[in-house]
Amino acid sequence: MSASAKRKTVQGITLCADPARERCFRVAQLDSEMQKFENAMSEDARRERLHRHMNNETGALEIAAQCLADFPESPWELRMQLARQAFDESRHVHALHQRLRQLGGYKGEFPIGNFEWAVTNMCDTLAARLAIQNRTFEAGQMDLLGTLRQIWRSVGDERTAEVLEHILADEINHVRFANQWIRKLVQADRRLLLKVACAVRFLADANSAISEPTANSGETSAQQHKKIGINVEDRRHADFNDDEINEILRQAGMSSLTGAGAQA
């Protein structure tokens, strides 16, 4: 049975069962099971950030690899992009693990979550998986990384900032090829639009189910992400058009920054 065909249920939502992890890892199913810190850049919190990010990159590697396994008939040029993404994500995991160890951390030090894998692999088309993993999760990570590298620099950790800068550059490529291929695939088969729309709706439902307001701020992780801001410049590099960027800003409550918002 394909790894993407196994199922689990979390808070009443059916999701793809977790990928294989070593026994040292504790796998969380809800946001509230992840470790949180009052001081977001304390030494422990920094290691937790790297540890969480390392597992997210592992998940991105697994999702790209699973797409290669599940969609052997997709265009060869797209498969090449997915193979390249697997290579990039592998290097990200390696670099973050290396940095984690340099800061005294280790595999399994904190809980991990596999939400992206669990949601993305519920989609039965490659276009929908690209829309969820690359165009949504990875584009969201672009927004976070736009700010995070400055935060690491501000606490004097130039090396981690450098790692994140290189990861960001790679992620832009992953989001760009997804944007371009989703357009091509949808042009070739308009029914895929419905599949993509359903996948986005499913993601919203799953997100509400697992994201509980944090004890400290009362905000969900999605709300916290909105506060980070939208990385408009890199979204342009990743081939989001102006209409799409305006819509993302509007959804984030920043429509006053867009032309349409200014006119309203």
Added chain:
Amino acid sequence: MGLILREKAEYLATFRWLEVFLMETLARWVPTTPEMEVKVLMGRHIWDAAQHADALGKRTFELRAPLHYTLAPLPPHLNTMNELASVEDTAGRFQAVYDVILPGLAARYQQYLQNSDSLLDEPSFRVIEGILNDYARMRKESDEVRAELVETLVFDPGRAERWSRQENEISEFVLHGGGSTLAREATV
């Protein structure tokens, strides 16, 4: 024994099939292998196999075959590959790729070079020499991970030797003359 042009295209098309098979096998194993270092290693080598398949597929077109011409190997070799791809444990997967498939394929690529013409077929030589260099790097990287995980993974050398023997015993692996019509040949 020298190869004629059509046979060269068939060899390269079969090599392409094997590289795609390696890419897909590694891709299936990444989510189902627990050890993070092994996932990372396999993730790196997915891209290597994809690039090899791409270069071979472009070369088949230059040899008057379709772009990305791909031929499955003959049943004995195909069955051996499928058997190796069905291994479930991490140590076995590791050995299947780095102790059996890569050395076995390297020997078959070398055999191709011995049977082809280094001047007239120089573009194929360049592609294959690049692949062989990559294989050497891939095996070196696998040795590093193996050393890192020596206390976690238990390797059974007897199993790898058995698989290698099985792979080595298959001499003919390319289907000649039975593949799809060479696209450009039909128009000449």
